[in-house]
Amino acid sequence: MTSLADDIAALGRTLERVDGPVVLVAHAYAGAVIASTNDQKVAALVYVAALAPDQGETVGDVFYRAKPRPGAPQLGPDRHGFIWLPEPAFTDVFAQNATERERAQLAAAQRPLAAAAIEARVGRPAWRDRPSWFLVAEEDRMIPAETQRFMAERMQARVRTAVVDHLPMVTAPDVVVGVVREAVAATAQ
Template sequence: MSIGNVSAVLVHGAWADGSSWSKVIERLQTQGIKSVAAPLPLSSLQDDIAALDRTLERVEGPVVLVGHAYAGAVIGSTRADNVQALVYVAALAPAEGETVGDVFYRGETHPQAPRLSPDQHGLIWLPNEAFAAAFAQHASAQELTVLGAIQRPISVSCIGEAVGRPLWKDRPSWFLTAGQDRMISPDTQYFMAQRMNARVRSHAVDHTPMVTAPDVVTNVIVEAIEAVSAR
């Protein structure tokens, strides 16, 4: 099987949308790899899993499923048969019975991480100043403007739902740990990657490397796709 027969499905996390993957999509295309960005409503974990499954139904052939941040919980919760491998990008990977909140708050909070609280609708927005301070401190001014403008809030219910048996117990996984992440502790990322028996790729990148270090992210995805295509 050639790598062109394996598709990448890219899943955004909180305070983002599919456009956060645009640089990675372009780079995968130059290597002949098809990709789809799955839109999540960020309204509940179950809603997000259902939305991902609808995207996966539209993709023919084997898939490498990629999740950023919160989306790690989403990609680990699908049961789609066409998913052959998982790639976690500075992501959260709760184990069975854990919630996103359990792993997000496991380690020490970075001093520049924002204080998060829901609004009157139960939605959590990222303060505008947090994009430059913690979400993507390596981004350009223009990139930060876009990230702030397209941010989508996440519902409190997304982070409080316990997950079932995660797919990473049954599929090979890769984990890009972000050494300069100010949103999710790098130590927490490494802890999760180790217990998953993931192939760990550590880089000195911020929380949103799809935007600020797209080559690094693309390389890990391609590595996973090559492994799937070699079977």
């Protein structure tokens, strides 16, 4: 999470070690990362409350497409150029459906995102050439559901919606696993 280019390179190194086919799954910023692969082993993409910029856009362009939800934290880089989520945001907007213990663990294990990563323009996204699924998180307080639906429709993704928060892999893992299994089954044929 130091730059989009670094993250794309890390994904590439991982894909080199895997025999295909592969279904890539991304959450939030990582949507831009998985869409930037051109590895032919990638059979499908799954977006879980993720950001999907189109060619020439940045992660920031799609993240700030709609007005932030009231109470959403003002995110900005620290003096080192990294964006940290304020601790109260884990309860208020990031994982409001998580347990208190889960939110504390998430806050303690937080990794910052370099502001440069969300300012980089993306090339032709892989979702233009590969089947994609998009789980729209209806109770997401970080990326408005309206923005998620816009990206999913633009991608022509198979859209699944759920009444979940921004972090359904923690708060509603069965929903996420269901979408991933659907993508795997569809691409295994």
